[in-house]
Amino acid sequence: MTNDQIALDPGFFRRDVLVIARELLGAILVGESDAGTVRLRVVETEAYHERERGSHSFGGRRTERNAVMFGDGGVAYVYFIYGMYWMLNVVTGLEGEGAAVLLRGAVPIQGEELVRQRRGWLQGRSAPRDLAKWCDGPGKVAQALAVDRRLNGVPLQVGQPLWFERGRAVPDAEVVTGPRVGIDYAGDDALLPWRFRGQSGVKSKS
Secondary structure, X not given: OOHXXXXXXXXXXXXXXXXXXXHOOOOEEEEEEOOXXXXXXXXXXXXEEOOOOOOOXXXXXXOOOOHHHHOOOOEEEEEEEOOOEEEEEEEOOOOOOOEEEEEEEEEEEEOHHHHHHHOOOOOOOOOOOOHHHOEOOHHHHHHHOOOOHHHOOOEOOEOEOEEEEOOOOOOHHHEEEXXXXXXXXXXXXXXXXXXXXXXXXXXXXO
16 A cells, blocks of 8 residues: 555544645545446545535535535535436534535546446447546546445445545645636625645546
């Protein structure tokens, strides 16, 4: 095992959501199932917290859907949108604080054939040459890892279907921040620079 492959322990996630959203850039998200193992390098995240209107937990409001957000950090928060896509988030902070980081973009570094299958590229469709486009959206990240509602509330740790490894730190000079996507309803909070993007460091496939 290399330093890159050291698993992140629950304490990593029990901190401020903005810190974690930034530090997850370059981390490795591992998905393991009977079908095989997929490793994705995280290249884009978004932070959400109950103090701002973009979050499902705004104002501390708890529902059946968002209840997981109010637990201790280090578990998966999974929900379905547009009747089409699963969204994978990691809960952050301590119990009682409604916060989570959306995994918005990643790049495959292991298990490419399994990702091809899950993304539907084995049925006459060609995968993009650029690996950075394989999971360049939160729905695609979830699809590549076969995420669905069954993983909601599951701890993100070794021995479970999903966990994080340390990966490689992304220098500040390579990080771009900006407004989050698709939350115009949040008013001024939609302008918060809580979206973090880092360079993938992966070249196109030949």
